[in-house]
Amino acid sequence: MIRFRNILFSLCLLVPVTVLGQPQFDVFEAGIAQIRDALDEGQVSSVQLVQQYLDRIHAYDKQGPKLNSIVRINPEALAQAQALDAERERTGSRGPLHGVPIVVKDNYNTDHMPTTGGSVALANFVPRENAAQVDKLLQAGAIILAKTNLHEYAYGITSIGSLVGQTRNPYDPRRVPGGSSGGTGAAVAASFAAAGFGSDTCGSIRIPSAFNNLIGLRPSKGLSSIYGILPLSHTQDVAGPLARSAEDLAIILDIVSGYDSRDEATEIMRTAVAPAFVDRLHSANLANLRIGKLQQYFEGSDGAVNTALEDALDWYEEQGADIVDVEIPDMADLINRSGLIGHEFKSDINQYLATFSNDESLNLNYIVSQGLYHEAVDGVLSRSNASELDEQAYRRAIAVRSELRAAIEAVMAQQGLDAIAYPTIKRTQVFTGDSQPGSNCSLSANSGLPALSIPVGFTSNGLPVGLELLGGFLQDAELLAIAQPYESALSSRRAPSTTPALESGLAPTPQSFELLFSRPPLRVEASFEFSAVTNLFIFEVSKEQSQGQTIAAVTLVVDSNGDGELNEPIVLNLLPPGAGAATGSHFMSSQFRQAVEERRLYLKVFGNSLPSAGAAQLLE
Numbered sequence: 211m212i213r214f215r216n217i218l219f220s221l222c223l224l225v226p227v228t229v230l231g232q233p234q235f236d237v238f239e240a241g242i243a244q245i246r247d248a249l250d251e252g253q254v255s256s257v258q259l260v261q262q263y264l265d266r267i268h269a270y271d272k273q274g275p276k277l278n279s280i281v282r283i284n285p286e287a288l289a290q291a292q293a294l295d296a297e298r299e300r301t302g303s304r305g306p307l308h309g310v311p312i313v314v315k316d317n318y319n320t321d322h323m324p325t326t327g328g329s330v331a332l333a334n335f336v337p338r339e340n341a342a343q344v345d346k347l348l349q350a351g352a353i354i355l356a357k358t359n360l361h362e363y364a365y366g367i368t369s370i371g372s373l374v375g376q377t378r379n380p381y382d383p384r385r386v387p388g389g390s391s392g393g394t395g396a397a398v399a400a401s402f403a404a405a406g407f408g409s410d411t412c413g414s415i416r417i418p419s420a421f422n423n424l425i426g427l428r429p430s431k432g433l434s435s436i437y438g439i440l441p442l443s444h445t446q447d448v449a450g451p452l453a454r455s456a457e458d459l460a461i462i463l464d465i466v467s468g469y470d471s472r473d474e475a476t477e478i479m480r481t482a483v484a485p486a487f488v489d490r491l492h493s494a495n496l497a498n499l500r501i502g503k504l505q506q507y508f509e510g511s512d513g514a515v516n517t518a519l520e521d522a523l524d525w526y527e528e529q530g531a532d533i534v535d536v537e538i539p540d541m542a543d544l545i546n547r548s549g550l551i552g553h554e555f556k557s558d559i560n561q562y563l564a565t566f567s568n569d570e571s572l573n574l575n576y577i578v579s580q581g582l583y584h585e586a587v588d589g590v591l592s593r594s595n596a597s598e599l600d601e602q603a604y605r606r607a608i609a610v611r612s613e614l615r616a617a618i619e620a621v622m623a624q625q626g627l628d629a630i631a632y633p634t635i636k637r638t639q640v641f642t643g644d645s646q647p648g649s650n651c652s653l654s655a656n657s658g659l660p661a662l663s664i665p666v667g668f669t670s671n672g673l674p675v676g677l678e679l680l681g682g683f684l685q686d687a688e689l690l691a692i693a694q695p696y697e698s699a700l701s702s703r704r705a706p707s708t709t710p711a712l713e714s715g716l717a718p719t720p721q722s723f724e725l726l727f728s729r730p731p732l733r734v735e736a737s738f739e740f741s742a743v744t745n746l747f748i749f750e751v752s753k754e755q756s757q758g759q760t761i762a763a764v765t766l767v768v769d770s771n772g773d774g775e776l777n778e779p780i781v782l783n784l785l786p787p788g789a790g791a792a793t794g795s796h797f798m799s800s801q802f803r804q805a806v807e808e809r810r811l812y813l814k815v816f817g818n819s820l821p822s823a824g825a826a827q828l829l830e
Contacts, residue, residue: 237262238401238711239703242458245404246306249298256291256298256309256353263311263355266709267402269717274743275383275708279396281316281357281374282323290353297351306461308351313406315394316357317364318344318449319438319566323354327440328362328371331582337566341438342473343407343449343466350465355403359393362587363559364409364442365551367417367646369393372584376642379421380706381674383745384797385639386646388421390414391452395422398452400709405458409449411442411551413635413651416663419452420634420676423665423704425459425693426452430684431658432478433485434463435470438566441558443551445608446655454703456664456694460487463686478684485687494691497530500626501679501692505535506542507632507650514669519633522666522677525696536625538617541653548610548656553603556594615657615683622682629692634663634676654680662689665702672707672800707803708745717743725813727827731756732817734764736784738829740806747798747806751784752791755817762787763816767826768805776812776826784813 235254237245248254264283271280284290294309303309314320317327319337326332344354362371369377369392379387380400387396391408395418398406408415410428419426429448436447450466453459464487469479503523508516527533538544560573577583578595622630637648654661660683663676681689696702710718720741727734733754740747753761764785770778781802785792798806805811806829814824 236711237266237404239454239705240401240404241455242306242310242404242461245310246303246308249309250303256295257288259309260287260291260311260353260355262712263401263403265712265715266400267356269712270380270400270709270743271402274717275378275380275745277378277380277383277396277400277709278375279358279377279387279393279400279402280313281326281328281359281393283356284323284354286322287311287353287355294351294353304351305465307347307465309353310351311353311355311403312347313356313358313394313397313403314344314354315360315391315406315408317360317409317440318357318407319440320344320354320357323357325357325440326373327364328360328373329577329583330372331572331577331580333373335567335572337438339438339566342435342470344438346466356397358391358397358406361390361392361414362584363440363591364390364411364414365555365587365590366390367413367649368586368640368642369418370584370586370642372582378642379639380709381423381672382639383708384641385673386421386642388417388419388635388639388646391418392421394452395419395424398422398424398454399706401705405451405453405462407449407451409436409439409442409447410655411446412549412655413649415450415452416634416651416654416661416676416678417649419663420665420678421639421674423668423674423702423706424452424454425456425665425697426450426663427459427463427686427690428654428661429463429467429686430660432473432475433660433684433686434467435473435476437470437472441555441562443554444558445550445554456491456690456697457488460491460690463487463690482684485684487687487690490687490691491694492691494688494695496526496695499526499531499628499692501526501531501533502536502621502625502627502630503533504630504632505537507636507653511633511636511648512638512669514671514673515633515636515638515675518667518669518675519677522696523631525700529695534625534627536621536627536630538621540617541614544610544614544617545652545656548607548614549652550604550607550611552594552597553599553607556597557599611656611658615659618653618657618659618680619682629679629681629689632678632680634678638669638673650678654678659683660686660689662686662693664693664696666696667702668704668800707800708743710742723829725827725829727813727815727825729815729820729825731759732761732815732819734761734813734815736764736813745798745803747782747796747802749784749795750791750793753785759817759819761785761815761817765814765816765824767812767814768802769810769812772808772810776814780814
């Protein structure tokens with residue numbers, strides 16, 4: 211067992227330690243292969259990598275967009291990096307993750323830091339041993355940089371909990387990042403680490419991947435171990451990485467997949483051929499590909515989501531793939547009767563706590579009776595605690611899971627399908643505090659078949675969209691190979707605007723500018739501030755006018771084509787009739803933000819002595 215020495219823990223150690231020397235390499239949006247090459251070539255050290263990621267966390271997690279994705283920094287991360295740098299000098303690299311910082315969801319056991327499930331009930335709970343996948347990461351030389359926030363006990367998809375609160379989406383911090391692995395999704399999207407780990411009981415890897423422009427695989431049940439991960443439903447639970455590229459995902463999956471005697475579901479991997487994700491990443495022949503489009507799951511999709519999905523499937527068809535409409539008989543009924551979370555959660559969490567905790571009184575009943583959880587999970591926790599296992603109903607649900615898998619496999623065999631495609635989640639990210647509809651998580655979760663969420667673009671207001679591909683059992687590597695050509699051809703990854711590259715280790719400072727509009731006797735004074743990291747356009751405006759010569763409105767308009775023809779609709783009203791001055795802020799759309807950055811934004815003033823179309827002046 212790999213262990214760290216005992217240390218005192220800080221809930222959120224976010225102030226980085228100064229490291230001498232400026233590396234030639236920037237971690238922003240850097241892939242694992244790029245990081246490996248930079249380490250091998252001496253462009254950067256692991257200590258410097260850790261420091262850069264700490265600087266980004268410090269700049270953006272509790273400041274700026276305030277993503278609130280990190281529960282706890284590993285206080286030994288820099289020391290671990292230093293040891294791995296020295297090992298590299300002595301004996302060379304262990305492999306592609308040697309000295310590479312990774313974040314893990316805070317339901318993965320770490321014997322050197324608390325594992326909380328996002329709950330105050332487990333704020334100081336340090337398990338007796340690491341999760342199996344954590345040990346594999348450490349053996350590969352990875353650095354566990356931090357633990358990430360989640361929907362409390364992984365029992366929801368908006369990522370809110372009693373310990374650190376609500377995680378926010380870096381593409382729009384007013385919105386949710388998905389869940390339950392939303393902290394990992396937000397952190398990886400914001401380049402807080404090279405990649406991150408989540409768990410998926412029903413969508414908890416795939417939904418954050420879709421909502422954060424990432425790629426994430428819910429693996430075939432048993433492909434990798436869930437030992438040492440706080441359970442929601444051991445039969446449905448799987449765990450693994452979320453990444454910014456298919457290559458990064460492949461590198462990590464090769465490391466963490468395989469047999470573990472402590473997880474009986476992995477018995478299939480004792481004799482199975484290793485998936486070889488990296489070796490098979492470029493193996494797909496799109497001209498021979500046949501994808502089923504699952505119409506039931508496209509119904510009711512948001513228009514903007516559906517457009518991105520249809521465009522992606524059109525691209526595959528243009529490459530020679532056959533896209534055919536498919537239906538799975540009795541799918542809704544089979545899914546409805548095969549869920550296991552309600553049957554397994556209570557006994558699973560109690561067994562987990564009995565196994566890894568030294569506190570015999572710590573169980574679900576204690577947590578619920580003491581109110582040690584966020585109100586967002588009140589209903590599900592209270593119902594689970596009050597329930598008693600109905601063995602007959604449980605066995606029926608297990609049996610229906612087999613029926614569901616058989617129904618899917620029959621359709622795939624009859625139609626000769628390589629994958630079935632549908633929206634990862636058919637609704638866009640809701641604002642924090644709202645419930646998130648639209649999940650299509652159950653088809654994979656209730657059948658045990660693998661499903662991959664791939665990024666396929668953005669809505670018109672800049673929100674990421676994900677397409678899910680469901681494959682045959684243990685055909686995980688084939689799914690990733692299907693996704694790789696699309697990623698390579700269309701470059702679907704786009705960094706969030708609220709977490710840009712740092713400048714000398716700091717977030718970019720806000721830009722400010724002033725404007726004087728003068729058409730005597732009319733006069734408007736305005737000042738503006740544009741903050742990249744909050745995505746806010748802040749304004750202060752005042753007017754002067756004389757009796758009989760009045761200003762009715764002060765507005766902003768975008769020159770969409772850059773040709774000075776200002777016949778576009780008003781994008782923002784700064785000063786209405788009757789007001790002499792005003793201040794405010796505006797959360798920018800991607801189009802508005804681009805217009806500000808490219809200086810295509812005009813002040814447009816309307817008054818009784820001005821042209822009826824208004825008088826305009828460029829904001830410079």
